[in-house]
Amino acid sequence: MKPSQFAKGFQARPDTTSSEKRTALDRLNAIDDLVTSDTQPSTKTSSARAETVLHAVGSSNEATHVHESAEYRQWRLANSYQPGQVIDLDLKAIKPSPFNPRHFYLKASIAELAVNLAKQGQQQAIHVIPDYANHGTYFVSDGGRRVRALKEANKETVKAVVVDLPIGIESYKLGYDLNVQRDSQTVFDNAVVWRRFLDENHFQSQKELAEHLGLDESTVAVALSLAKLPESIMQEMVARPDRFGSNMAYHVGRYHSARGVEATLRLINRIVADDLSTRQVADIVKGRANPQEASRPATRQRYAQRMEIKLGGVAVGDLKSYGDDRIELRLRGLTREKRDELLRQIEKMLQPD
Known part of the structure; x- marks a missing residue:
């Protein structure tokens, strides 16, 4: 069976050289290396990737991307745009890409970001791709969450970098790679x-x-x-990524096939409330136990206290204490910097005097 045209995009990237295979993520990171809040891109950069992405950037409007598409070049020259340049675009001109790797966006997360953007403004530009068939409109390549939050904050414009990617497999793979790095996919x-x-x-x-x-x-x-699951059930699990990975979700899916929506929603609530393990849920699915029995195993120690932890008004996890000498901390949705700083602080606290 021949591979589809869409799939061939994985095998033949336009930014692949004979000496080094480069991904769409490399190209976007190279552009980001050149973007600053106060200046245009410079021809001087320490990034080797940036040198392959841009050729003579900043010298004139005739500067050419090493692998620049004809459509992008025509658009860029018509709009006097330099690769990597941050510009303000009308939010009404921004639309989701049909190849966006994200489908679910948590309302609480969008609301929290909207408050932050209203106070501090947009700090990081989104990346967009021109819709060449509809002049003046753009597909979001990276930054769908920021676009939604800016709209909720009643903003009219968005800071954006216009990138040269075809809408299709390359733009999907770029967004997918970025989300995997952020642990948000x-x-x-x-x-x-x-x-x-x-x-x-x-x-x-x-x-x-x-x-x-x-x-x-x-x-x-x-x-x-x-x-095959209804979105109402998936939404409940998306809200708790720390509890519902692929294995747990798989068993919940099997339970739904046998018991239906209402029973499955009750099971999801029980999984969260009583911290059921994947094995316990598997036993429920196989009929070895019912949800009530599984939630109170004789050998499972109940926590003595539980404190919900919030970040910016949004729950990010909890701290549980067991007996006299055990605590359990579970957090999600932290930035890498906050996570690493927290680990350093805990390590410091546990050091002997």
């Missing part, structure tokens, strides 16, 4: 988007999709099995 996003890819014949088979994503076919199969 969920199995539920994958379930919905990958199912759509197959339904729209962008890939001819589950195996082809797995091969071009560089994943095991079993990983793709588990995600696709979740696509």
